[in-house]
Amino acid sequence: MQSIQGILEFIDQIFVNLSFWFSSLLANYLPEWAVTFIMMFATVLVLIVFGLASIIWINIFERKILGRIQDRYGPNRFGPWGLLQCVADMVKLLTKEDITPSRADRLIFNLAAVVPIVPTFMILAVLPFGRGMVATDLSIGFLYIVAVGSLGTIGIFMAGWSSNNKYSILGGMRTVAQMVSYEIPMVLSVVGVILLVGSLSMVSIVEAQGQWRLPFIVLQPLAFVLYFTAAIAEVNRSPFDLPEGESEIVAGYHIEYSGIKFAMFLLAEYVNAFSICAIATTVFLGGWQGPILPSWAWFFLKAYALYFLLIWLRGTLPRLRVDQLMNFAWKTLVPLALANLMVTALVAKLVPQHSLVGAIALLAANLVIIVCIVIVKYPRWKQDKREVVLVSRPPTPQMESS
Amino acid sequence: MTKLKTETVTLNMGPHHPSTHGVFRLILTLDGETVVDVEPVVGYLHRNHEKIGEKNNWIQNTPFTDRLDYISPMNNEFAYVLAVEKLAEIDPPERAKYIRIIMVELNRVANHLISIGFLLNELGCFFTPMFYALRWREMIVDLYEMTCGSRMMPNYFWIGGVSADLPEGFLPECKELVSALPGFLDEMEQLITENEILQMRCKNVAILPPEVATAFGCTGPLLRASGVPYDVRRAEPYSIYDRFDFDIPIGTVGDVYDRYLVRIAEARQSVRIVDQALRDLPEGETATPKKRKFKPPEGDIYHRTEAPKGELGFYLVSDGTENPYRYRIRAPSFVNLQALPYMCRGNKIADVVVVIGSIDITMGEVDR
Numbered sequence: 032m033q034s035i036q037g038i039l040e041f042i043d044q045i046f047v048n049l050s051f052w053f054s055s056l057l058a059n060y061l062p063e064w065a066v067t068f069i070m071m072f073a074t075v076l077v078l079i080v081f082g083l084a085s086i087i088w089i090n091i092f093e094r095k096i097l098g099r100i101q102d103r104y105g106p107n108r109f110g111p112w113g114l115l116q117c118v119a120d121m122v123k124l125l126t127k128e129d130i131t132p133s134r135a136d137r138l139i140f141n142l143a144a145v146v147p148i149v150p151t152f153m154i155l156a157v158l159p160f161g162r163g164m165v166a167t168d169l170s171i172g173f174l175y176i177v178a179v180g181s182l183g184t185i186g187i188f189m190a191g192w193s194s195n196n197k198y199s200i201l202g203g204m205r206t207v208a209q210m211v212s213y214e215i216p217m218v219l220s221v222v223g224v225i226l227l228v229g230s231l232s233m234v235s236i237v238e239a240q241g242q243w244r245l246p247f248i249v250l251q252p253l254a255f256v257l258y259f260t261a262a263i264a265e266v267n268r269s270p271f272d273l274p275e276g277e278s279e280i281v282a283g284y285h286i287e288y289s290g291i292k293f294a295m296f297l298l299a300e301y302v303n304a305f306s307i308c309a310i311a312t313t314v315f316l317g318g319w320q321g322p323i324l325p326s327w328a329w330f331f332l333k334a335y336a337l338y339f340l341l342i343w344l345r346g347t348l349p350r351l352r353v354d355q356l357m358n359f360a361w362k363t364l365v366p367l368a369l370a371n372l373m374v375t376a377l378v379a380k381l382v383p384q385h386s387l388v389g390a391i392a393l394l395a396a397n398l399v400i401i402v403c404i405v406i407v408k409y410p411r412w413k414q415d416k417r418e419v420v421l422v423s424r425p426p427t428p429q430m431e432s433s
Numbered sequence: 434m435t436k437l438k439t440e441t442v443t444l445n446m447g448p449h450h451p452s453t454h455g456v457f458r459l460i461l462t463l464d465g466e467t468v469v470d471v472e473p474v475v476g477y478l479h480r481n482h483e484k485i486g487e488k489n490n491w492i493q494n495t496p497f498t499d500r501l502d503y504i505s506p507m508n509n510e511f512a513y514v515l516a517v518e519k520l521a522e523i524d525p526p527e528r529a530k531y532i533r534i535i536m537v538e539l540n541r542v543a544n545h546l547i548s549i550g551f552l553l554n555e556l557g558c559f560f561t562p563m564f565y566a567l568r569w570r571e572m573i574v575d576l577y578e579m580t581c582g583s584r585m586m587p588n589y590f591w592i593g594g595v596s597a598d599l600p601e602g603f604l605p606e607c608k609e610l611v612s613a614l615p616g617f618l619d620e621m622e623q624l625i626t627e628n629e630i631l632q633m634r635c636k637n638v639a640i641l642p643p644e645v646a647t648a649f650g651c652t653g654p655l656l657r658a659s660g661v662p663y664d665v666r667r668a669e670p671y672s673i674y675d676r677f678d679f680d681i682p683i684g685t686v687g688d689v690y691d692r693y694l695v696r697i698a699e700a701r702q703s704v705r706i707v708d709q710a711l712r713d714l715p716e717g718e719t720a721t722p723k724k725r726k727f728k729p730p731e732g733d734i735y736h737r738t739e740a741p742k743g744e745l746g747f748y749l750v751s752d753g754t755e756n757p758y759r760y761r762i763r764a765p766s767f768v769n770l771q772a773l774p775y776m777c778r779g780n781k782i783a784d785v786v787v788v789i790g791s792i793d794i795t796m797g798e799v800d801r
Binding site: 102278 | 554
């Protein structure tokens with residue numbers, strides 16, 4: 032029994048121990064400041080390599096699942112079960128001609144391809160991937176995520192503006208409007224959780240869920256739904272993929288990009304989509320906590336389960352229109368997030384922390400809000416039902432035409 | 434706050450655009466995201482169809498009509514063949530008439546499936562409903578392949594009948610398909626019709642009032658969705674449509690959502706007709722004896738039929754020779770397309786592609 036626990040502990044801490052071993056190895060030869068410096072670089076390197084490598088399986092995962100949703104196989108040519116398709120795609124994208132339109136603003140156009148990907152990797156720095164597995168535990172973790180995450184907007188707008196194409200500027204404008212609007216409900220929905228935790232640090236958010244013995248999705252189901260909806264819009268995924276709106280503005284902001292620069296946008300999009308799942312896992316699903324399996328396995332399991340939800344939505348839902356998108360953010364998500372915040376603040380003050388009673392009270396408060404929405408909205412859903420009228424018209428006798 | 438000076442933007446959409454159903458160009462005048470004006474430009478697929486039709490002889494024109502609306506080739510052949518038969522006063526055998534109805538109505542189902550699939554695709558469904566619809570369309574074209582060897586360009590109808598009798602195994606497979614199709618339509622409706630986003634996008638978008646629709650000369654599902662129960666199969670029954678029992682579905686508002694609902698309802702009605710035709714299918718000959726050189730008597734004829742997209746008419750003038758003197762097509766897509774600017778004004782860009790999808794055009798037919 033003891034030995035099994037030992038093995039589990041070893042697997043759980045394998046990455047932490049590795050970094051420990053590496054730094055102590057360096058400490059034999061180098062002064063302390065150099066070790067710190069090198070370790071920082073090593074951590075960043077690991078994160079970036081992880082981010083890039085994860086594209087390979089995220090991409091194949093997404094395409095396989097989408098294929099199944101759409102009643103087809105998905106990629107199955109290259110590698111076993113088509114698992115290496117992403118490699119083939121990368122080779123293709125890298126060997127494509129890199130076009131800069133003659134009328135484009137060259138500097139901004141080329142810069143814009145790099146800008147969105149930087150904040151994407153910066154977000155990964157504060158995410159606790161497992162017990163003790165965090166690159167840097169910032170005390171303002173969530174604030175940092177929000178601040179850095181919104182930087183991507185600038186890159187996308189730069190791309191839209193500098194391409195000197197009307198489709199891309201439409202895409203760019205849509206992106207800015209959408210991201211600015213959806214950031215507000217996204218942040219507001221998490222503020223409820225932060226109230227319960229009393230800290231912005233991502234590590235303490237995870238630990239607080241250990242103290243409650245419940246993931247915050249149970250305490251704050253509405254906030255989870257609000258956060259996830261807003262976050263999908265934030266990373267421009269279907270049904271909020273207006274900035275690229277394939278069928279309307281063709282590809283939106285990256286319409287003029289080709290080859291590796293186009294791949295950069297794709298990369299940023301995939302890593303972004305993964306990071307919102309990872310943030311949702313950390314904040315609402317208890318992060319790396321879970322029985323038996325090593326902590327990092329739990330984290331990735333939960334994050335990829337959420338990613339599956341993203342793929343599922345992409346495969347099934349139609350797209351919103353631009354005015355409806357704004358209405359949805361400002362008239363539905365923001366009021367709900369505010370209501371949730373107020374109710375949470377009130378209930379959290381009244382009930383004891385880290386107790387079952389408190390959890391039930393918070394859950395009940397959330398359910399009350401959800402029931403209120405249904406009562407207000409349901410009559411409208413009901414009355415809007417529409418059907419065709421079937422006219423049974425007897426055939427007029429056949430006329431003799433001249 | 435001072436009032437900002439704004440100006441409109443001209444955006445060229447197409448001819449290479451994923452949602453214009455071929456090579457169709459739109460010159461949009463935009464005020465931000467709102468469409469101020471639309472100017473459709475057609476003609477990128479013009480290939481002298483009508484003039485070539487005059488050079489072909491009467492029989493060669495039958496396969497040539499397949500190229501008009503390549504989504505529903507059987508309907509094009511049907512319209513042409515009926516016009517010629519009316520001109521030459523040929524009466525095809527009973528069995529051929531029933532086979533034709535089966536083919537044409539199956540084709541209507543296939544067309545509406547594709548039309549709904551594309552509409553949902555343009556709404557941003559990322560191909561899922563499209564693939565579902567195509568799977569069933571595939572079964573229908575499989576039946577065509579079984580009968581005449583070709584899936585899209587069947588050349589199955591001949592003047593005075595059909596080119597071959599139904600093959601062995603057609604009837605059981607067709608019956609199976611017909612009994613399964615309503616189930617698929619139910620499934621499709623269950624999955625997507627009640628969807629909140631679909632309803633938001635489609636309801637009260639691009640309303641076409643019945644008077645405007647008739648003024649533009651719109652026909653087919655577009656007109657019926659506006660609430661006018663005009664269907665050539667009922668208003669002026671041709672072939673043997675007066676023997677079948679079916680209803681005309683009409684919409685109540687005339688928006689994109691109604692067009693979507695009307696198409697699904699029409700597909701159901703078509704399945705009903707096929708079902709009745711399969712039940713009543715008589716035995717016997719499938720074609721009148723064929724002449725090597727077909728020469729209809731002098732005269733002219735206009736014959737209209739209800740194609741899936743609307744009223745498809747052929748105006749044929751014969752001078753008694755092997756070739757038609759004039760071969761003119763009234764293409765439903767082309768006429769229905771005229772209502773596009775009316776429906777798009779004041780809507781958003783995203784609605785423009787949805788409206789095109791809801792009109793259901795095929796460029797092969799628009800440009801001829």
